[in-house]
Amino acid sequence: MNPTIRLFTFVFALLALAQSSLAQTDLRLWFDTPATNFTQSLPLGNGRLGAMVFGGVNEERIVLNESSLWSGGPQDADRPDAAQYLPEIKRLLLAGKNDEAEKLVYAHFTCLGKGSNRARGKDEPYGSYQVLGNLKLTFPTAEARHYKRELNLADATARVSYEQGGVKFTREVFVSAPDEAIIIRLTADKSSAINFNAALDRPERFMTIADGNNGLLMSGQLNNGTDGKGMKYATRLRVLSQGGARNIDGNIVRVTNANEALILITAATNFQGFAGRKTADAFAASANDLAKASAKNFSTLRAAHVADYQKYFNRVRLTLPTNPETAALTTPARLRAVANGANDPALMALYFQFGRYLLISSSRPGGLPANLQGIWAEEVQAPWNADWHLNINVQMNYWLAENANLSELHEPLFALIASLEKPGERTAKLYYNARGWVAHVITNLWGFTAPGEGANWGSTSTGAAWLCQHLWDHYLFTRDKEFLKRAYPVMKGSARFYADMLIEEPKNKWLVTALGNSPENAFQMANGKTAHVAMGPTIDQQLLRYLFDACIEASKLLNTDAEFRKELSAKRARLAPTRVGSGGRVMEWLEEYSEPEPTHRHVSHLWGLYPGAEITPEATPELAAAARKTLEGRGDISTGWSLAHKLNFWARLGDGNRCNKLLTLLLTPVGFRKDVEGVRFQGGSYDNLFDAHPPFQIDGNFGAAAGIAEMLVQSHNGAIRLLPALPEAWREGSVTGLRARGGFEVDVAWKNSKLTSATVRSLLGEAITIRYGQQELKLKMRKGQRYRLNAELKGKR
Ligand code: FUC
Numbered sequence: 001m002n003p004t005i006r007l008f009t010f011v012f013a014l015l016a017l018a019q020s021s022l023a024q025t026d027l028r029l030w031f032d033t034p035a036t037n038f039t040q041s042l043p044l045g046n047g048r049l050g051a052m053v054f055g056g057v058n059e060e061r062i063v064l065n066e067s068s069l070w071s072g073g074p075q076d077a078d079r080p081d082a083a084q085y086l087p088e089i090k091r092l093l094l095a096g097k098n099d100e101a102e103k104l105v106y107a108h109f110t111c112l113g114k115g116s117n118r119a120r121g122k123d124e125p126y127g128s129y130q131v132l133g134n135l136k137l138t139f140p141t142a143e144a145r146h147y148k149r150e151l152n153l154a155d156a157t158a159r160v161s162y163e164q165g166g167v168k169f170t171r172e173v174f175v176s177a178p179d180e181a182i183i184i185r186l187t188a189d190k191s192s193a194i195n196f197n198a199a200l201d202r203p204e205r206f207m208t209i210a211d212g213n214n215g216l217l218m219s220g221q222l223n224n225g226t227d228g229k230g231m232k233y234a235t236r237l238r239v240l241s242q243g244g245a246r247n248i249d250g251n252i253v254r255v256t257n258a259n260e261a262l263i264l265i266t267a268a269t270n271f272q273g274f275a276g277r278k279t280a281d282a283f284a285a286s287a288n289d290l291a292k293a294s295a296k297n298f299s300t301l302r303a304a305h306v307a308d309y310q311k312y313f314n315r316v317r318l319t320l321p322t323n324p325e326t327a328a329l330t331t332p333a334r335l336r337a338v339a340n341g342a343n344d345p346a347l348m349a350l351y352f353q354f355g356r357y358l359l360i361s362s363s364r365p366g367g368l369p370a371n372l373q374g375i376w377a378e379e380v381q382a383p384w385n386a387d388w389h390l391n392i393n394v395q396m397n398y399w400l401a402e403n404a405n406l407s408e409l410h411e412p413l414f415a416l417i418a419s420l421e422k423p424g425e426r427t428a429k430l431y432y433n434a435r436g437w438v439a440h441v442i443t444n445l446w447g448f449t450a451p452g453e454g455a456n457w458g459s460t461s462t463g464a465a466w467l468c469q470h471l472w473d474h475y476l477f478t479r480d481k482e483f484l485k486r487a488y489p490v491m492k493g494s495a496r497f498y499a500d501m502l503i504e505e506p507k508n509k510w511l512v513t514a515l516g517n518s519p520e521n522a523f524q525m526a527n528g529k530t531a532h533v534a535m536g537p538t539i540d541q542q543l544l545r546y547l548f549d550a551c552i553e554a555s556k557l558l559n560t561d562a563e564f565r566k567e568l569s570a571k572r573a574r575l576a577p578t579r580v581g582s583g584g585r586v587m588e589w590l591e592e593y594s595e596p597e598p599t600h601r602h603v604s605h606l607w608g609l610y611p612g613a614e615i616t617p618e619a620t621p622e623l624a625a626a627a628r629k630t631l632e633g634r635g636d637i638s639t640g641w642s643l644a645h646k647l648n649f650w651a652r653l654g655d656g657n658r659c660n661k662l663l664t665l666l667l668t669p670v671g672f673r674k675d676v677e678g679v680r681f682q683g684g685s686y687d688n689l690f691d692a693h694p695p696f697q698i699d700g701n702f703g704a705a706a707g708i709a710e711m712l713v714q715s716h717n718g719a720i721r722l723l724p725a726l727p728e729a730w731r732e733g734s735v736t737g738l739r740a741r742g743g744f745e746v747d748v749a750w751k752n753s754k755l756t757s758a759t760v761r762s763l764l765g766e767a768i769t770i771r772y773g774q775q776e777l778k779l780k781m782r783k784g785q786r787y788r789l790n791a792e793l794k795g796k797r
Contacts, residue, residue, distance in 0.1 A: 029150065030151070031149045032330050034056040043374070046176060046364065050376050058139055060139070061134055061136055062137075062182075065377060068276040068368055069129065069231060071224065071225065072122075072126050072224060074446045079430065083429075099531045102533040106454075110452065114126070115448075116385055127444055127445065128385040133206065135184075139196050146168075156305070174302070176305040183302075191259045192258070194241070206218050210248045210250070211237075215238040216236070216252075217234060218235040219283065220233060233269045236286045237264070239255060242261075244257030264290060266287075273419070273446075274447075276366075312356075312406055316405050318734075321731060321733065351708070361375075372386045372387060372698065387443065390440065392604075396699040402474065403713070403739055417490060423448070424464060428497045436492075455532065459515055462539065462540045464497065468550070469546055471487040471490060471550075472487075476742070479743050487554075488554045495568060509574070510575065515533050515534070516533070521588065523588075539607045541577070543607060548571065610652045617653060631649055631653075635677070638683065639697075644704045644707060660730070663704065666683075669684060670682065712725075715741040718768075723750060723772065728753060734748065744763065754791060756790070760787045762781040768780075
């Protein structure tokens with residue numbers, strides 16, 4: 001080789017190497033074995049229908065879900081005489097007798113009846129989200145080789161493949177939103193090779209019968225906790241096969257010697273509440289969907305699915321350095337490699353996109369919001385009833401909706417919020433004798449707004465305020481005035497409630513919530529007793545500042561409610577401020593109590609740091625320093641969602657390396673470590689990247705994805721910050737399509753840990769300040785205009 005060519009070859013090789021470490025992130029989760037349990041199976045969904053693919057060779061199990069399949073039913077859980085006890089509860093709180101107040105709350109200010117029945121509400125009126133059933137496919141038993149099972153986030157399809165007796169078998173599974181069906185195709189590379197039986201079952205309350213000459217119908221009715229006549233559902237399966245034979249044997253479909261088979265599954269319930277299909281007849285709806293889907297061929301179904309999915313998914317691309325030593329490993333092995341110290345930023349990029357994938361698959365406009373497990377559950381008694389918890393969890397599910405460019409998918413949460421207004425008005429009246437509406441800590445499909453059954457956790461009264469933050473934040477991102485017109489009355493109703501329930505505390509004459517509860521955390525009083533119920537916990541005050549500000553602003557924008565605005569402004573000015581305690585940490589309550597559990601998973605008093613924005617390093621450096629101390633005191637180790645919350649906190653504090661540490665903890669395989677830094681650690685990731693509380697709880701997946709976006713671009717308080725929390729390990733990379741408040745779309749690229757270029761597209765034509773480190777640029781673009789800037793924030797339109 002002549003020297004010039006050699007030099008070129010060398011340079012090209014170098015370039016290729018640099019490229020390969022930054023290649024487009026592999027968007028696959030994959031395994032070389034079938035799943036032996038739920039948290040190894042692969043989730044698919046269209047927002048309403050869910051499927052978890054186990055991929056067994058001799059028996060395939062696919063767990064089926066339908067998002068409205070809840071037991072329980074509407075109930076009156078409000079105590080009619082609760083308000084009678086409120087004056088005495090307040091008196092005790094004002095006198096510092098929180099433990100006595102808490103006793104009274106237990107006796108008279110919880111919900112009526114069993115509430116969530118300590119998270120086991122399936123046979124109570126509260127109910128539980130339940131599994132729809134299992135599809136079981138049994139195949140002739142034989143040894144398999146070259147087994148592979150994968151979920152590709154690029155096309156939202158799961159694939160299982162293996163070789164048996166020289167024949168390569170493949171299964172493809174996806175859940176189509178346009179065709180409202182779960183679609184499974186079985187193929188082989190030799191003709192007449194496909195043999196299987198298909199069956200449908202569920203743990204209880206089902207009957208499966210033949211449906212025509214190539215299908216099954218599984219139906220039943222769940223317990224409503226009163227007369228047993230709860231939700232009705234129907235699941236239908238149809239097998240379309242080519243070649244060979246097909247017949248029905250009782251409640252089994254048998255396929256023999258086929259060339260190819262297509263299995264279609266549809267399902268519906270008769271839920272006609274605030275969102276979802278609203279079909280009175282589950283039998284008719286599932287039959288209708290099935291008839292429509294089976295009239296199309298596989299490639300038509302597949303093309304429609306991919307196009308529909310990609311219109312959301314492809315909006316954001318994230319590329320982080322690939323580690324050649326881990327890139328080729330199966331997903332579980334990759335998790336273990338990272339836990340053993342390997343650096344794998346690309347796995348974090350995959351985890352980010354997995355979060356986006358899960359939201360696209362579990363939350364679609366017109367549908368129900370993602371619950372504690374999204375839409376995926378294999379039990380009839382799901383953990384915590386897989387309900388909507390309002391003291392962080394359902395909100396965390398939606399933290400990524402706006403910044404990760406999935407704004408429309410936020411809508412199911414708004415539908416849930418609006419649905420709570422009416423029952424919440426009754427709760428507000430009966431408990432607090434207040435105007436407006438309130439929701440506490442838990443809610444279900446049935447409009448539950450009463451306090452939870454335990455005073456220690458169920459008495460947080462600012463669930464509604466936290467929900468309303470999502471309405472305003474959606475407006476801040478989109479500036480959608482029509483939306484604001486619909487959302488404002490709901491926000492106003494919530495603000496009205498709190499405006500009524502506030503009381504004046506004696507020491508500083510601040511206005512504080514009463515009663516309140518800093519989510520689920522206990523404190524020790526001077527008398528040595530432990531309590532949870534308090535007036536004016538810090539989180540409440542931060543939430544109300546946010547809500548009142550939002551209502552004041554919105555009422556101005558909509559030119560309405562001048563009187564109410566005045567009332568809110570006056571009360572807002574008197575809300576207890578966020579304060580720093582003698583230990584230099586943010587105070588969680590009005591008093592400096594000692595804490596029985598200093599590492600408690602909730603870090604509620606930093607709500608103002610994230611998702612709120614009243615604490616920032618720029619505007620409130622002392623509070624930001626106190627927030628740091630608070631986080632150091634709490635420690636990093638906790639449940640999955642708590643790790644995700646801390647990730648967002650550290651992103652706001654601008655500490656990229658700490659974010660990287662939290663992400664590494666989130667990616668630690670469950671059970672891999674017994675303790676970290678001397679603290680018992682159970683959280684992390686399951687093999688399928690589902691977040692572990694434990695058990696599986698999806699909020700951590702969503703919260704972590706939001707946090708990764710927040711590490712790269714932030715947009716609170718009127719400025720877009722580029723790369724505010726970049727870890728050293730993410731030396732180079734790029735992201736495109738993140739959203740910023742004010743209607744902006746942002747792309748960023750960096751090298752050697754420094755910004756190289758960014759593009760800001762203005763969708764609405766608003767003025768904006770761009771920040772990178774200490775540099776600042778004020779920009780005014782026209783609607784639709786884009787601005788490309790370099791590392792010095794200099795650029796061109
Ligand atoms: C909150 C948390 C718990 C759990 C539950 C579903 O109450 O405090 O850790 O995540 O929700």
